[in-house]
Each structure stands twice: as C-alpha cells, then as structure tokens.
Amino acid sequence: DQQVKQNSPSLSVQEGRISILNCDYTNSMFDYFLWYKKYPAEGPTFLISISSIKDKNEDGRFTVFLNKSAKHLSLHIVPSQPGDSAVYFCAASALRGKLIFGQGTELSVKP
C-alpha cells in the first residue's frame, strides 16, 4: 500500500515559467511533509517542509501548499531555472516517525 504517491513520473517546463509538482497521501495521521531534491549520483537534499497545522510555506522561489481535506500537497517553483532540473521526492511522517517517500517526479527545465 503506497501511502505517498507522486503520480507524474516526469514534468517538463520552460525556463522562467512555474513548475508545479504534486503529491497525494492516504494516511490521515501524517502531520509533517517534506520535499527533497535529488541530482543523479547524489543523495537527496532537503528543500522545504510544512507542518499539518499550516496550509502554505514559502522559501524564496519555492512554495509548498497543503490541502488536508484533499490529502494533497504541491510544490511550486517560480521562476523555474535549468539548475532546478532534478528528481523531486515528496515525503511524509506521522508523529515524528518514519519518513515515507513518494516515487519521485523528474523535473526538466528547458532553457
């Protein structure tokens, strides 16, 4: 049973436009959500997170939105840059327990 799902394996966006990466979850006990970015042959790098008591968290070009009723979160990158091209993993935890990762979305930002 996949508790965290990223249904789009890939996304292609033009430089300067907005990238929107989506993530759905099934476990209503999840109370903390994170996005990680991963380049090939490197470990995942923490990008941004959000607690379930919030619906939005912003850090520079990156904004994460949480819709608890829909069990959905999204990562917005604006403006997108070629250096943002990477695989993005959504992850969730309940009560500070084990992190559950989604399958990842490969973002390609074209110049």
Added chain:
Amino acid sequence: DTEVTQTPKHLVMGMTNKKSLKCEQHMGHRAMYWYKQKAKKPPELMFVYSYEKLSINESVPSRFSPECPNSSLLNLHLHALQPEDSALYLCASKRTPGANVLTFGAGSRLTVL
C-alpha cells in the same frame, strides 16, 4: 560542518567478498539511518540507530550488518551479497530521533558482480 560524509563513493564487489560502507557526521546528530535506493525508485529504509542503539531493522537480510561505533560513525558491513543488492546506499542523520528533517549523504554506489 553540515554534511554527512560517505565512503567509498563507488564499490564493486564479488558475491563472496566482505566489504564495509562508512558514514560520518559531525553535526551532533543522535539518529542515523541507512537507506537503499534502486534506480527510479524512492529511498527504502533499512536501519535506524537512535543514540547509538539499533532501534529499527526493516527486515533486512543478515548479509547486511550495521554497526554504530560512536555517535558520529555508522558502518554497514556487507557479506555474501547478491547482484540484486546493487544499488545506491544512502546514509542519513537527524538531530534527534524526534526531529523532522533528515540530512542525507551523497551515497555509496554498490555493484555486486
């Protein structure tokens, strides 16, 4: 120092070899993790050490043996591996077991022949 350092970056071993992967962090983190990642898949949790004690073993085969000699070091001893064990092995740490954010190392790419 805000890094998790893993060595070696690449390792090729035969099925009868014994080798070890090493992980080091000097951030004072007291929870350390081993993950396995296959291509195009998310990281899969293998082991968790909390305050230098093994707290989680995700039913990992005994050919993988973790060790936490002190609060800064984490090893993964490998013996009699199978070709399907070829993967990227990621070490990660958290400030405390209850913290939210994991910091990952760059990984050790293992190939089993």
